[in-house]
Amino acid sequence: MSKAKELAGLIRRAERVMVFTGAGISTESGIPDFRSPGGVWSKMKPIYFQDFVSDRDARREAWTRVFNKSAGWVGAQPNAGHHAIAELVRQGKVSAVVTQNVDNLHQESGVPDYKVIEIHGNASYAKCLQCGMRYELEELRAPWEADEEIICVNCTGLIKTATISFGQSMPEVEMERATAEAEACDLCIVLGSSLVVYPAAGIPVMAKRAGAKLVIINREPTDMDSYAHMVLNVEIGAFLDEVMKELEAA
Structure with missing residues (x-):
């Protein structure tokens, strides 16, 4: 079974998916x-x-x-990865997008504001x-x-x-929302985060500890790979295109 088909199956079976994104998804837009x-x-x-x-x-x-x-940080266009997430939100599969990014590309790809939790502003x-x-x-x-x-x-x-600048307090409301999503989801998909910046990087860990399956897709290995159900070091946009095709074919 291909990895795209495997992830499509996890998404299909999940009742509540949380997506957690970092800079790696937006580098494919030139940021x-x-x-x-x-x-x-x-x-x-x-x-x-x-x-x-x-x-x-x-x-x-x-x-x-x-x-x-x-x-x-601004002025780029959403890429295939952003559009795939937006489609999963539209389909009701993704309950929230928790992002470390400050580029507004999730909203520009069509994800409603209230579905995007911007923990770094x-x-x-x-x-x-x-x-x-x-x-x-x-x-x-x-x-x-x-x-x-x-x-x-x-x-x-x-x-x-x-x-949110260095030395500035994390936004309380957004962190509370992100924590609640992590504890409620049954599948957490990390896209393009090195998972080294805390407290943000602790959110996928919360999801894992609460019983969710953890999927990490990033160009480079992360320190949390050993905790994940699936790890892929691939280009995010192209891989999510494959995943969406598998979901459409089912």
């Missing part, structure tokens, strides 16, 4: 990952949350990266750190170009992209 040679952090140092809050120069640099698109818009008011990035271009402080019109709090 760089963070830690590999040539990745984001090999080209620029991360700006820590406490520095953003306390240092105007750090804020200026952060916004310059946003408007110059230095990190390359979203780079495609900004939020006030004080009152939580949402801002579209283009709304903030004018004050950046004028070298003004970018602050909230509602409460004068600092505005920051809606990503």
Whole structure:
């Protein structure tokens, strides 16, 4: 039996599937990952949350990266992997997509917002750190170009992209939702995550401990491969295309 047919069978028999995605699914759309040679952090140092809050120069640099698109986190198109997940959500097989990615590609592929749990935030818009008011990035271009402080019109709090920066607290609501999904699913499919960044990487472990089958699909081996029911080191989009064909043929 092919691995695609085997995974299709697991999906078909599952009652509740949770998909957990990392940078590896989006590299196939041309978005760089963070830690590999040539990745984001090999080209620029991360700006820590406490520095953003306390240092105007750090804020200026952060916004310059946003408007110059230095990190390359946004502007790409969903690939076959994203579209396969969206179709599984549409069919009612996938109950939630828990993602470490900040690129908004799951939503752009057709997954409803309420089905996407972004545990590291979203780079495609900004939020006030004080009152939580949402801002579209283009709304903030004018004050950046004028070298003004970018602050909230509602409460004068600092505005920051809606990503979770190093040193910033994990989003409580999203982590609670992700934990609940992990404990409720009977199949957890990890796509493109090295599973080394915690606490996010602990979510598939929770699913496994709660009795779910764990499938890991990633280009490189992970430290959690020995816990998985199935491990594949393949290109995600092409493999999920095969899986979807197997599901359609059944």
